[in-house]
Amino acid sequence: xxxxxxxxxxxxxxxxxxxxxxxxxxxxxxxxxxxxxxxxxxxxxxxxxxxxxxxxxxxxxxxxxxxxxxxxxxxxxxxxxxxxxxxxxxxxxxxxxxxxxxxxxxxxxxxxxxxxxxxxxxxxxxxxxxxxxxxxxxxxxxxxxxxxxxxxxxxxxxxxxxxxxxxxxxxxxxxxxxxxxxxxxxxxxxxx
Amino acid sequence: xxxxxxxxxxxxxxxxxxxxxxxxxxxxxxxxxxxxxxxxxxxxxxxxxxxxxxxxxxxxxxxxxxxxxxxxxx
Numbered sequence: 396x397x398x399x400x401x402x403x404x405x406x407x408x409x410x411x412x413x414x415x416x417x418x419x420x421x422x423x424x425x426x427x428x429x430x431x432x433x434x435x436x437x438x439x440x441x442x443x444x445x446x447x448x449x450x451x452x453x454x455x456x457x458x459x460x461x462x463x464x465x466x467x468x469x470x471x472x473x474x475x476x477x478x479x480x481x482x483x484x485x486x487x488x489x490x491x492x493x494x495x496x497x498x499x500x501x502x503x504x505x506x507x508x509x510x511x512x513x514x515x516x517x518x519x520x521x522x523x524x525x526x527x528x529x530x531x532x533x534x535x536x537x538x539x540x541x542x543x544x545x546x547x548x549x550x551x552x553x554x555x556x557x558x559x560x561x562x563x564x565x566x567x568x569x570x571x572x573x574x575x576x577x578x579x580x581x582x583x584x585x586x587x
Numbered sequence: 588x589x590x591x592x593x594x595x596x597x598x599x600x601x602x603x604x605x606x607x608x609x610x611x612x613x614x615x616x617x618x619x620x621x622x623x624x625x626x627x628x629x630x631x632x633x634x635x636x637x638x639x640x641x642x643x644x645x646x647x648x649x650x651x652x653x654x655x656x657x658x659x660x661x
Contacts, residue, residue: 426627426631511652515651516627516651516652517651517652518625518650518651518652518653520596520597520625520626521596521597522597523596523597523598527597579601582601582602583605586598586602587602587605587606587609
C-alpha cells in the first residue's frame, strides 16, 4: 500500500540518526583543527578591529564588569587611578550594553555553551581536591591582576599586540613563555 | 596482559597527559591503559601523544563530555 510506504518514509526521516549524520559531525561534533581555528581567529580579529575601532581584547572589559558590580552595591571607582582616564570614565558611564568588549565577551561565553551543548558534551565537572580550588583562585587572581598591570592579557597585549606589529606584543610573549614554563613546573610539582 | 584505569576526571590539561605519560612507563608491551577524561582538550593531546609514541589508540565517548582513551602499549 502506497500510504504505508509513505508512512515508512516519514518515519525514516524523523528518526534520522543524527549522531551519525555526516553534517552534524562536521559542524557540531568534531572539533575544528588548530589551523582552522587560527584562520577563523585571524578573520574575526580583523572584523572586530574594523567594526569597533579597537583591537580584540578580553580582560579590559572584565575590569569594567568589576567596576559595574561594585557600583551596583553603591561603591565607586572614580578615585581609582586605573579608571581615572577620560576614556575609561566614558566607557563606565555609557554602560554595559554600549561596551563592544563586554558584548563580545558574552558572545564568547554563550558561544562556548552553545557549541558544547550542540556536541552534547556539556558536563559540570566535579571538584577533585582543595588544591584545585586554591590553584584556581590563586591563578585567576594572578592572571587578572597581571593582565591589568600589563594593560592586556594574552589576547589584548600578546595576540593583538603582535598582529598590530607592536614590539610590546613580543615583549609580552617572552614574559608569557617564562611564566608558562614556571607554571608548568609548579603544576607538575603540586598536581602529580 | 594488564589493564590499568587512570582516573583523570575533573583534571584540566595538561595533567591527564602527564599522568598518562607517567603511567605507561610501568606497563609492558600489550598492556592496556584506560585514561578517563572529561576535559575535551585531553581528548586531543592524549591520543596525539600516544599515537606519536606508536601505541594503539581508541577513543570512546562514554557519557556527555566524558571519554575513555584506550591505549594499548606497543
